[in-house]
Amino acid sequence: MNEKPQQSTTGKLVAKLALTVVAMFGFGFAMVPLYDVFCEITGLNGKTGGKEVYEATTAEIDTTRVVTVQFASTNNGAMSWEFHPMQNSIEVHPGELNEVKFFARNPSAARVVGQAVPSVSPSIGAEYLHKTECFCFTQQVLEAGESIEMPVRFFVDKALPADVNKMTLSYTLFDVTTNFASEPQLTAN
Amino acid sequence: MATGHDDHDHHGPAKGFTRWLYTTNHKDIGSMYLWFSFAMFLLGGTFALVIRAELFQPGLQFVDPNFFNQMTTMHGLVMVFGAVMPAFVGLANWMVPMMIGAPDMALPRMNNWSFWILPFAFTMLASTLLMDSGAPNFGWTFYAPLSTTYAPSSVTFFIFAIHIMGASSIMGSINIVATIQNLRAPGMTYMKMPLFVWTWLITAYLLIAVMPVLAGVVTMMLFDIHFGTSFFNAAGGGDPVLFQHVFWFFGHPEVYIMILPAFGVVSEIIPTFSRKKLFGYDSMVYATSSIAFLSFIVWAHHMFTTGMPLAGELFFMYATMLIAVPTGVKVFNWITTMFKGSISFETPMLFSIAFVVLFTCGGFTGLMLAIAPADFQYHDTYFVVAHFHYVLVPGAIFSIMAAAYYWLPKWTGNMYDETLGKLHFWLSFVGINVLFFPQHFLGLAGMPRRIPDYALQFADFNMVSSVGAFIFGFSQLLFLFIVVKTVMGGKKATAQVWEGAEGLEWTVPSPAPYHTFSTPPPIK
Numbered sequence: 164m165n166e167k168p169q170q171s172t173t174g175k176l177v178a179k180l181a182l183t184v185v186a187m188f189g190f191g192f193a194m195v196p197l198y199d200v201f202c203e204i205t206g207l208n209g210k211t212g213g214k215e216v217y218e219a220t221t222a223e224i225d226t227t228r229v230v231t232v233q234f235a236s237t238n239n240g241a242m243s244w245e246f247h248p249m250q251n252s253i254e255v256h257p258g259e260l261n262e263v264k265f266f267a268r269n270p271s272a273a274r275v276v277g278q279a280v281p282s283v284s285p286s287i288g289a290e291y292l293h294k295t296e297c298f299c300f301t302q303q304v305l306e307a308g309e310s311i312e313m314p315v316r317f318f319v320d321k322a323l324p325a326d327v328n329k330m331t332l333s334y335t336l337f338d339v340t341t342n343f344a345s346e347p348q349l350t351a352n
Numbered sequence: 353m354a355t356g357h358d359d360h361d362h363h364g365p366a367k368g369f370t371r372w373l374y375t376t377n378h379k380d381i382g383s384m385y386l387w388f389s390f391a392m393f394l395l396g397g398t399f400a401l402v403i404r405a406e407l408f409q410p411g412l413q414f415v416d417p418n419f420f421n422q423m424t425t426m427h428g429l430v431m432v433f434g435a436v437m438p439a440f441v442g443l444a445n446w447m448v449p450m451m452i453g454a455p456d457m458a459l460p461r462m463n464n465w466s467f468w469i470l471p472f473a474f475t476m477l478a479s480t481l482l483m484d485s486g487a488p489n490f491g492w493t494f495y496a497p498l499s500t501t502y503a504p505s506s507v508t509f510f511i512f513a514i515h516i517m518g519a520s521s522i523m524g525s526i527n528i529v530a531t532i533q534n535l536r537a538p539g540m541t542y543m544k545m546p547l548f549v550w551t552w553l554i555t556a557y558l559l560i561a562v563m564p565v566l567a568g569v570v571t572m573m574l575f576d577i578h579f580g581t582s583f584f585n586a587a588g589g590g591d592p593v594l595f596q597h598v599f600w601f602f603g604h605p606e607v608y609i610m611i612l613p614a615f616g617v618v619s620e621i622i623p624t625f626s627r628k629k630l631f632g633y634d635s636m637v638y639a640t641s642s643i644a645f646l647s648f649i650v651w652a653h654h655m656f657t658t659g660m661p662l663a664g665e666l667f668f669m670y671a672t673m674l675i676a677v678p679t680g681v682k683v684f685n686w687i688t689t690m691f692k693g694s695i696s697f698e699t700p701m702l703f704s705i706a707f708v709v710l711f712t713c714g715g716f717t718g719l720m721l722a723i724a725p726a727d728f729q730y731h732d733t734y735f736v737v738a739h740f741h742y743v744l745v746p747g748a749i750f751s752i753m754a755a756a757y758y759w760l761p762k763w764t765g766n767m768y769d770e771t772l773g774k775l776h777f778w779l780s781f782v783g784i785n786v787l788f789f790p791q792h793f794l795g796l797a798g799m800p801r802r803i804p805d806y807a808l809q810f811a812d813f814n815m816v817s818s819v820g821a822f823i824f825g826f827s828q829l830l831f832l833f834i835v836v837k838t839v840m841g842g843k844k845a846t847a848q849v850w851e852g853a854e855g856l857e858w859t860v861p862s863p864a865p866y867h868t869f870s871t872p873p874p875i876k
Contacts, residue, residue, distance in 0.1 A: 173458050173534050180526045184564050191568025191598060195583060198594050239587070278587045286661065337587030 224258040235333035242338040243271045257321040268310035277303045279334040288327040291320035376460030385442025392434030399427035404821035420804035421489035428492025439752045440613040450857040451546045453537025453873045458530035466523035473516035480506035496584035496595035500576045511570045518563045525556035539875030551616030558605045566602040600651035608647045614751035625701035626693030627852035632685040639678035656727045665724040672722035699773035703754035714742030735795025761845035765863030768838040779827035786820025
């Protein structure tokens with residue numbers, strides 16, 4: 164038996180296969196950012212177009228179109244806050260900067276940290292809704308019994324497809340007191 | 353120790369327990385894999401009988417809902433990772449070197465290790481049943497956040513058990529690939545390899561590609577649970593749907609990992625008992641490769657109801673249906689192999705024919721589930737349970753039993769009791785159909801899976817199903833008896849064993865000597 168050459172080819176093959184294993188382990192983790200990028204490009208998953216600076220001076224407002232934007236709120240699991248939009252819907256022109264407020268009150272006897280996560284439907288319109296300011300960019304802290312009015316400023320992109328004339332911006336509010344109390348800033352666009 | 357076997361070729365196995373602990377012999381390790389998988393089969397089967405006992409009639413009889421969920425979870429995990437996969441690895445260990453004329457596996461020491469870490473993994477997994485928090489109760493698919501935010505604290509044991517099982521599978525696969533690619537006897541070209549070797553080569557590549565992804569997803573869970581990351585936690589910017597994508601990227605190739613070696617087994621047995629060459633050998637190889645490739649681009653058909661866009665539903669629907677083409681080629685080839693053959697119906701052949709018929713049933717219900725609009729009705733119902741049990745039990749499990757009967761005379765040197773074997777087959781065949789066929793109707797009528805209680809209109813079919821479960825379950829004790837009886841003694845087997853058998857493994861005496869093909873055999 165010619166052991167030597169066989170051993171070295173086996174060694175090379177095993178090294179290649181082991182490398183594949185490591186690469187696939189990495190690929191599993193690479194799916195996390197890939198998934199986000201994919202959702203961002205396609206607007207799937209209701210993720211909104213990222214934070215954008217609204218240039219009020221140069222922006223043109225398309226007054227010929229009217230888009231209805233509805234607001235919805237949901238509490239996740241054990242979140243105890245009273246949480247709702249102060250207007251159910253508004254009519255906006257694409258390009259126009261709008262502000263609405265959400266109301267939140269902590270009825271519990273303890274300090275609670277909340278994190279809102281937005282979603283826009285239909286998903287085809289999600290990337291055309293740009294928020295310039297949103298309470299979902301940071302965590303909200305409410306002491307026992309405290310209440311707050313939280314603003315969200317947004318504009319609808321003029322490039323919004325013509326067949327979309329109604330959109331819903333929905334927030335789910337999570338109780339993150341235990342999970343993330345140590346981290347002051349979290350970005351969920 | 354046996355590690356020195358190169359120096360003196362003709363010694364037998366060492367004596368005592370250390371023979372099994374230190375062995376690097378592919379036949380010893382193959383036997384250990386097979387016995388281990390049978391033990392896990394009985395354990396997982398016991399969990400299944402708890403489920404079926406509870407579902408025998410409506411209402412809560414024996415177990416509370418949380419324990420019921422632990423049973424469905426543990427049944428799935430033990431059967432997939434403990435019974436089916438190690439059984440096929442055991443068959444590969446025994447048969448691949450003998451089929452390609454190799455003296456042993458390419459990496460014998462790693463082979464020992466990949467087996468011996470398995471009992472630890474499953475001890476760890478099973479020990480969760482005795483913990484205060486109870487065993488994992490989130491289903492074998494362990495969707496986040498059930499398996500992260502809402503998991504029992506035993507989930508960490510589950511995660512490390514999965515890591516160890518994954519490591520075992522990866523090492524086993526690397527070994528099989530290295531053996532097949534480097535240790536074939538001179539003249540054994542790729543297109544002369546027996547189909548069982550081909551299907552295992554492809555399976556091993558699938559395992560190498562996806563087991564690390566499984567390791568990745570449980571690692572992400574571990575980080576979410578213990579280190580405050582938010583891979584799957586929406587509150588922290590993560591996404592639970594991402595879990596399903598990563599899991600099924602592993603999970604779909606995984607189901608082919610459990611069926612491709614079964615295709616290989618059946619492709620060995622049907623020609624033997626039809627006394628004809630396998631029809632369409634080349635197309636079998638290409639069909640297997642196509643199935644393996646397609647398995648990577650269909651994963652989201654498990655997720656049609658997660659709110660995918662229409663384009664995604666259509667893509668995954670059509671890609672899934674495409675798999676029916678190579679699978680159809682295979683079924684066509686098996687049937688054509690039998691056509692005008694001189695068929696005899698020994699136990700391995702009975703199991704193989706049942707495999708072809710019942711696996712095809714499971715394949716067709718798979719096609720029904722692949723239709724995205726229809727899936728919204730079937731999703732998470734007993735129809736899905738019936739579907740995957742039809743492909744896994746009379747599919748994978750029947751092929752493993754067929755393989756055991758087929759090669760048992762080669763392993764032990766004794767013929768098994770044909771009458772008892774046939775009895776085992778018919779009990780299993782009837783049991784399995786009584787068990788799973790009514791579940792189709794239950795699913796179509798809307799009974800959800802993983803529920804310990806149900807509405808009254810589902811009562812009759814559930815009772816029938818439970819009766820079938822106990823018939824099938826207890827007939828496996830007969831299988832154990834037959835195997836033990838054959839190991840103890842019986843009519844001596846010839847080297848060829850079966851009249852129509854062809855291949856290198858039938859050229860060595862029965863029982864196969866401890867070391868075979870120390871010098872490569874001539875290949876015609």
